[in-house]
Amino acid sequence: MGEPILVWIRKDLRLVDNPALFHALKDGIAVPVYIYDEDYEREWSLGGASKWWLHQALSDFESSIHKLGGKLIIRYGDTWSQLHELIHEIKPKAIYWNRRYEPHIVEKDQQIERMTSSKKLDVKTFNAHLLHEPWEIAQKNGNPYKVFTAYYKATQKQLVSNPVPKITQFSKIERDVYTESVSDLKLLPTINWTHTIEKTWNATENGGISLFKQFLKQKMMSYESGRDFPAKSIHSSLSPYFAFGQLSPRVLYHYLLKKAQTMHSASFQRQSEQFLRQLVWRDFAYHLLYHFPDTTVSSLNPLFTNFKWEKHEKHFNAWKKGQTGYPLVDAGMRQLWQTGFMHNRVRMVTSSFLVKHLLIHWKEGAQWFWDTLVDADLANNTLGWQWIAGSGADAAPYFRIFNPITQSEKFDHDAEYIKMWVPELRNLPNTYIHKPWETPQNVLNEAGIQLGETYPFPIVEHKAARARALERYHELKASQKT
Numbered sequence: 001m002g003e004p005i006l007v008w009i010r011k012d013l014r015l016v017d018n019p020a021l022f023h024a025l026k027d028g029i030a031v032p033v034y035i036y037d038e039d040y041e042r043e044w045s046l047g048g049a050s051k052w053w054l055h056q057a058l059s060d061f062e063s064s065i066h067k068l069g070g071k072l073i074i075r076y077g078d079t080w081s082q083l084h085e086l087i088h089e090i091k092p093k094a095i096y097w098n099r100r101y102e103p104h105i106v107e108k109d110q111q112i113e114r115m116t117s118s119k120k121l122d123v124k125t126f127n128a129h130l131l132h133e134p135w136e137i138a139q140k141n142g143n144p145y146k147v148f149t150a151y152y153k154a155t156q157k158q159l160v161s162n163p164v165p166k167i168t169q170f171s172k173i174e175r176d177v178y179t180e181s182v183s184d185l186k187l188l189p190t191i192n193w194t195h196t197i198e199k200t201w202n203a204t205e206n207g208g209i210s211l212f213k214q215f216l217k218q219k220m221m222s223y224e225s226g227r228d229f230p231a232k233s234i235h236s237s238l239s240p241y242f243a244f245g246q247l248s249p250r251v252l253y254h255y256l257l258k259k260a261q262t263m264h265s266a267s268f269q270r271q272s273e274q275f276l277r278q279l280v281w282r283d284f285a286y287h288l289l290y291h292f293p294d295t296t297v298s299s300l301n302p303l304f305t306n307f308k309w310e311k312h313e314k315h316f317n318a319w320k321k322g323q324t325g326y327p328l329v330d331a332g333m334r335q336l337w338q339t340g341f342m343h344n345r346v347r348m349v350t351s352s353f354l355v356k357h358l359l360i361h362w363k364e365g366a367q368w369f370w371d372t373l374v375d376a377d378l379a380n381n382t383l384g385w386q387w388i389a390g391s392g393a394d395a396a397p398y399f400r401i402f403n404p405i406t407q408s409e410k411f412d413h414d415a416e417y418i419k420m421w422v423p424e425l426r427n428l429p430n431t432y433i434h435k436p437w438e439t440p441q442n443v444l445n446e447a448g449i450q451l452g453e454t455y456p457f458p459i460v461e462h463k464a465a466r467a468r469a470l471e472r473y474h475e476l477k478a479s480q481k482t
């Protein structure tokens with residue numbers, strides 16, 4: 001029996017490849033502690049959908065630890081006060097945790113590290129969240145990357161560290177330490193709006209592992225060609241498990257690499273590379289956030305600092321509710337509200353619609369996604385919105401505006417996705433479903449649709465909105481020259 005070691009659990013709610021837990025168990029008696037502290041997250045405390053997920057994930061993690069003979073101590077309130085109290089009660093020889101990378105968290109973690117060190121406690125921190133930590137990849141001159149392809153190339157020359165073995169046993173410290181229950185954290189909404197989310201997800205560590213296995217068996221081999229088509233659902237849906245640290249990207253990376261080597265299949269290798277490339281996008285998002293800490297609120301590209309945005313409550317509400325009159329946009333926004341998830345291609349179309357067609361600031365869209373996504377992740381969300389706004393890490397030399405009609409015709413050709421989420425359009429023939437406002441009256445009648453009543457007219461006209469966005473962009477460029 002060794003001495004106790006506090007393991008401060010955060011975005012690492014898992015037994016597989018959890019280095020802080022693993023090393024604490026090796027070096028002494030691991031005492032896992034979770035502290036729910038909204039202030040620690042500053043303005044990025046969890047949104048409603050993420051709170052629901054955390055409730056499930058934490059309950060699952062608590063029960064997994066219990067089954068292995070251990071106990072997860074749950075507390076809420078100020079992090080340092082809670083840690084301080086626990087240090088006093090448990091008298092650990094050290095405190096271990098897995099690192100986080102959001103700028104405001106890095107700053108607070110450094111304070112915690114100083115305070116614990118001043119108590120003569122050994123502090124050890126580990127990487128559990130990324131393939132490559134933000135400072136591991138740099139340009140020759142030491143600067144961070146701003147372009148994905150160059151970043152990706154650089155990552156291919158670096159090794160990804162090996163995962164640590166799965167935790168199989170805990171031992172308990174002798175004294176009983178007080179813990180709150182997961183329900184005490186009051187993460188679930190008082191009005192139950194989460195029933196479709198509940199039906200959609202199994203938010204446990206094993207749920208994530210099963211989903212990965214299913215992806216591997218049924219979807220991986222068509223990932224590259226299928227991932228852009230929302231109705232095909234050829235993507236993995238693993239993002240919330242990564243966001244809460246229930247899955248380790250490093251485990252998936254090494255597993256796929258090994259499988260590709262043993263299978264000797266060029267097509268498996270190609271598909272798994274495409275999938276792993278997305279995990280590198282995730283790392284890139286953290287690289288950018290870490291090195292450009294203001295990008296959650298300010299443009300990465302300073303050209304966009306003075307972009308003239310519109311305030312339009314009615315348009316913003318129509319977008320949030322999936323009532324814009326553009327079926328693909330509305331389908332995406334309704335999928336998000338009902339399931340806490342939206343397909344990546346549709347995220348691009350809906351976010352572009354908000355910032356380009358409606359000229360509403362990307363920060364407002366990012367905030368809505370933050371509240372409603374079960375995979376809300378500060379790095380990925382910031383990267384996604386800045387990329388779409390044109391103010392982020394995008395190598396395209398032009399002002400990209402997604403056309404919600406042609407995107408719909410191309411990526412949801414048979415309108416299966418639209419029909420799933422916008423059922424009032426279900427009887428409309430596919431020729432018209434991507435732009436219902438062009439449907440002849442008799443066809444609308446037959447389909448039981450009354451535009452403006454059962455489904456809205458478009459809130460802005462596409463060509464005019466596109467022209468307005470381009471005009472804003474050209475004005476901005478011109479103002480830089482004067």
Ligand SMILES: Cc1cc2nc3c(=O)[nH]c(=O)nc-3n(C[C@H](O)[C@H](O)[C@H](O)COP(=O)(O)OP(=O)(O)OC[C@H]3O[C@@H](n4cnc5c(N)ncnc54)[C@H](O)[C@@H]3O)c2cc1C
Nearest residue numbers: 235236237238239278279282344351375376377380381384
């Ligand atoms: C405006 C906007 C906002 C976004 N907000 C988030 C967010 O809050 N949280 C989030 O996890 N993703 C976000 N994304 C990225 C992407 O849409 C999701 O990661 C993806 O749809 C998750 O589905 P999946 O797990 O099936 O992905 P898969 O295609 O199966 O990809 C595997 C994993 O790679 C990572 N990944 C995939 N695409 C991206 C990407 N473009 N950027 C960074 N990582 C990626 C995710 O961790 C994902 O789980 C956003 C994209 C946009 C355009």
